[in-house]
Amino acid sequence: MRLSHHYVVPHVSTGDMLRAAVKSGTPLGQKAREIMDRGELLGDDLIMEMVAERIAEPDARARGFILDGCPRTTQQAEALAALLHPGDIDLAVDIDVPTKQVLRRLADRRVCSDCGANYSLSAPPKVNWTCDICGGEVVQREDDTEAAITRRLDLYERQTAPLIDWYSERGQLARVNGVGTADAVLNRIIRAIEERRAGRPGTRRRRR
Numbered sequence: 001m002r003l004s005h006h007y008v009v010p011h012v013s014t015g016d017m018l019r020a021a022v023k024s025g026t027p028l029g030q031k032a033r034e035i036m037d038r039g040e041l042l043g044d045d046l047i048m049e050m051v052a053e054r055i056a057e058p059d060a061r062a063r064g065f066i067l068d069g070c071p072r073t074t075q076q077a078e079a080l081a082a083l084l085h086p087g088d089i090d091l092a093v094d095i096d097v098p099t100k101q102v103l104r105r106l107a108d109r110r111v112c113s114d115c116g117a118n119y120s121l122s123a124p125p126k127v128n129w130t131c132d133i134c135g136g137e138v139v140q141r142e143d144d145t146e147a148a149i150t151r152r153l154d155l156y157e158r159q160t161a162p163l164i165d166w167y168s169e170r171g172q173l174a175r176v177n178g179v180g181t182a183d184a185v186l187n188r189i190i191r192a193i194e195e196r197r198a199g200r201p202g203t204r205r206r207r208r
């Protein structure tokens with residue numbers, strides 16, 4: 001979210017879109033809730049339809065977008081490339097955090113139930129678990145249970161981690177050290193994007 005503020009482009013988070021659908025009780029939300037609570041992935045076609053619709057909106061078309069939480073499978077990456085063709089993504093960013101620390105961060109994570117802003121037990125909102133940005137209630141995510149986290153990490157290894165090679169082979173990957181404060185990690189991501197924009201060696205896009 002902070003990255004999208006920095007570049008003044010929409011933050012397109014598939015998780016946030018699904019949570020909004022769950023909250024408003026749409027048919028998609030009713031279907032998604034149980035799958036999300038178990039830590040499973042929703043179907044590729046459904047996710048990519050949702051993404052296609054969102055990135056076709058005027059703000060994303062005019063200014064681009066930060067896609068968060070997607071793609072999570074090579075099928076989704078292929079569908080995204082097809083959607084953007086003859087254009088393409090600028091960069092895929094892999095934020096590298098040791099599993100032990102991921103587990104600690106997920107256990108500590110708290111989110112705004114209205115706007116999705118992230119907080120933690122060690123960095124809570126200023127006033128009484130009320131979101132600093134929109135005033136919404138800040139709570140623990142329903143899928144941040146031990147069982148769902150274990151399942152999400154398992155699916156990450158099997159379905160999402162292969163995307164590191166997938167994007168690397170296409171010269172579209174930046175790997176960023178995700179250990180440290182949110183500010184430090186944000187600055188590393190911005191540096192990786194700027195290096196890419198400047199076309200520095202090692203970040204240049206390879207022909208497909």
Ligand code: AMP
Pocket residue numbers: 014015016018035036037039040041042043047068069070071072076143152
């Ligand atoms: P997130 O907020 O990105 O952690 O996503 C929360 C949950 O939404 C995931 O555990 C999945 O159940 C579902 N989800 C979000 N994005 C995707 C995606 N790209 N593909 C499949 N399921 C997704």
